[in-house]
Amino acid sequence: MTTISTEHYKNKAKEAIKDDVLQSALAGLQNRLGPATAAMYKNLPEGDELRYKAHEVRMFALDNLDMLLEQLAQKIRQRGGNVFFARDQKEAVNYCLEITRRRKAKLAVKGKSMVSEEIGLNDALIKDGVKAVETDLGEYIVQLAGEHPSHIIAPAIHKTRNQIGSLFEEKLGISYTNDPPTLTKAARKHLRDAFLTADIGFSGCNLACAETGHITTLSNEGNIRLATTLPKVHVAIMGMERIVASLEDHDALFRLLSRGAAAQNLAGYVSYIGGPALDSEIDGPEEFHLVILDNGRSKILADEEFKEILCCIRCAACLNVCPVYGKIGGHSYGCTYTGPIGAVLTPLMTDIGQSKDLFQGESLCGACQDNCPVNINLPRMLLALRAKTAEGDPRWNIKPSSPVEKFIFSIWSKLISNRKAYDFFFRLARFGQKILPTKNGEIRKLPPPFSGWTLDRDMQQIASKSFIQKWKETQK
């Protein structure tokens, strides 16, 4: 991935919480999109069954992935398209650069694609002298501001219209306005030229269909259609897991994806692309390339505990309900994939030890799974990752991370195995708490390792007698 700074999670989170503008943007997102998606699931004729079915469809695809990818590649080649299998981001980027160099491309337009963020395509293109323009409005805003997306579907959700107004005033030279339609129109005007003159278009792939041999792109703005129709060359990059077997699998998945992503019945534009345009056609790209990317995915696929995360269709519904994301925003995660999905995926794709804050800094409330269109058990995997850091795992090259914590839990293990020892411990604690500062019976300050609790909260004192003790007394 381009820039990983997951180790700054705690500090960035603190800053984000203090940022009132961000807080109101996040509250807006969560109060509107989260509940709207939930309401749409409820209105599905199939009810929750559809989410379970979609999960099965995705697991089926994973279990047969090699054959499905082979068929996809074969069909696309039959139609005159090129398919390249890239093991890692470097291979993927190099392949893209080969094309831009051969075509002497100067201007590239990009449809929204998280996987191109993942491989750092923009920077590579720019370094190579190709101007790469993001065309999704949110991505465009973020690119103008020199930032990275903070949300998978709504990349500029951290920015207010006032901020966007000032940004456009500065970068596009228009007079200041904070009116969303006017701002949208300004971007429309600016990007229109780029679309009409670009040499190459890049896109991602939402979910390919192996049976027919097509990739698909979904958007509401129409930017992806433009970017994949007008330039002479179209390069699509897909994570290798983004495929289903049969055509009708798209029925459940696209309805769910559209609901999860934007609380709508179906995305405004759904395109099936299976190759370059025919000679007899008036327009459409004359060259089509599909880059299928591994970049750590096969390692996840090989792990029973984690392969389920590859069911993800990147709809961001889990972000829209996650209480943690709702407070710290996307940038705190320090990586491409944020929110609950990022908290599981990023460590697995990068380094579990380095990014442990991502999966430890979650409250395990389970709202993500409920809102996930493919019912991915994210809490289970957050726990599994915690188990990896707690107890270590050579396969993931990870050693137990916190000796102090481990020690505390080993003592705790002894205490809870013996009621007498347990009682003795709490007797000590009961005695010890007397020296702590209190007010109205509430402790104001706890010692480490519990001090975090009383940073902003009081703590009820331990009772003078435990329930069990009282019970014993009444039974006598």
Place this chain on the structure above:
Amino acid sequence: MIEENLNNQDRFLKTVKEAIKASPGGYRKNREELFSRLSQSTIDSRLKKIQNRTRADQLKLLDLLMEQAEPINLRVMPVKNLQSASESIKELILDKNPEWGTVKKVAAWKHPLIDKLSLGDALAKYDIPVYQSELKSTDDLPAGKQMIREQIFESFVGITAADFCIAQTASLVMKSHPNQARAVSLVPSIHVAVIELNQIIENLGEFYFLQKWDPIQKKEGLTNCMTLISGPSKTGDIELIMVHGAHGPCELHLFVITGET
């Protein structure tokens, strides 16, 4: 390069295969059983159900379409016949103003249904040209394509037909065909589509079923580029406020010819 790519592919797929082996799930299948199948009798009966819809059934689907179209700003206008479609489209073109520049130009597919609208004639007296996207076999292909492309870029209204219309999601389906430039439904600010009543089908599931099992559709396939369009272009990227006309058309008008006399 192709050789090399194939080597890459083998190596890549081998890794994938090994990964699957390392975490076996319950869904592994043989190659022949990868894709869903239906019995011929199921196919026949469902096809029959779709093809034998009565006019009343189709009108019900039209109602559903109109109901679903409204919230996504797709304007559906039932018209009795080709002539009134042509009239209404002419009115629309006269009524609307170009988004870029001041000259009114119109781009249209070369398509039997669109041809019958005779819009070129209807608009000639207003000096509004209607460009048909048609490559003549005698043309120098690249130059012909370039010319049509430019005409479409200059047009403020684009007129197309569609292969299907899906009522439940209010989607127009367009496969890629010669002489039906993709840009007509994409670049002009206003997209006008014309379909006939019997092109409306019920839902996405039905659409996929037809693609897979209806002999005619099956033969044609999804083509190299098939697009489902549900409403005009829109975005919510600024504070989640819905704005129409992000990059694609700002308006989408769908005329449904109901064939009433």
Place this chain on the structure above:
Amino acid sequence: MNRNKSVTLFIQCLVDQIYPEVGDAMVAVFQKLGISVNCPTEQTCCGQSAYNSGYKSVSKTAAKRFIEIFEKSEVIVCPSGSCVDMVRNHYPSLFRNEPDWHSRAENVGGKTYEFTEYLVDVLKVEDFGASFKEKLTYHDSCHLLRNIGVKDQPRKLISKVAGAELVEMGNSDKCCGFGGTFSIKYPQISTAILDEKLDNIMSSGATTVVGCDVGCLMNIQGRLSRKKLPIKTMHIAQLLVQ
């Protein structure tokens, strides 16, 4: 009618040490129904905090001990949704690869109930003759709601309390930010989430927050106390004996 019934109390560690009055209230409720109550005095903690921190071996030790203590019981009732979730859902998964322990875990999990779930779904009693003249609001604890499926049961119980008016807060099902060790390791994030909960409580106009899990209640109470807000927290068992 409950003459022959007996329940075994599974006392969450927080109730045991910090909120014993919740246990007392639970006992009083069962006594009122004429149900005999047992309580194994050697029980300690179900191992949830270790489990949630990734220490599977510690939680396994706790789980085995719990199973040994409780497996002979007829019915096990606990005043905490997340502890029931641990026993019912996570114990079996801990022993995925140990068939013997797995079936013992399933057996115990199958007869472990959350307090309100047991009252409403099993005993089918909702009215305990309690009376409490206040505006109440109810906080849905995450694991109780999502993993045990308890949503209506406590509300039914509250609706039968004479004089009590249930006013729903906004987003009652949103996490309070407790998350066990999360609240200690990431206090700022936890507090930010908690403050949203407090805002929702305040705007409901209620004077008491009722919940089914003292973990959440302790969290909410701690912040209310720090902010000196005049709102009380109360476990549902306590409400039923008012």
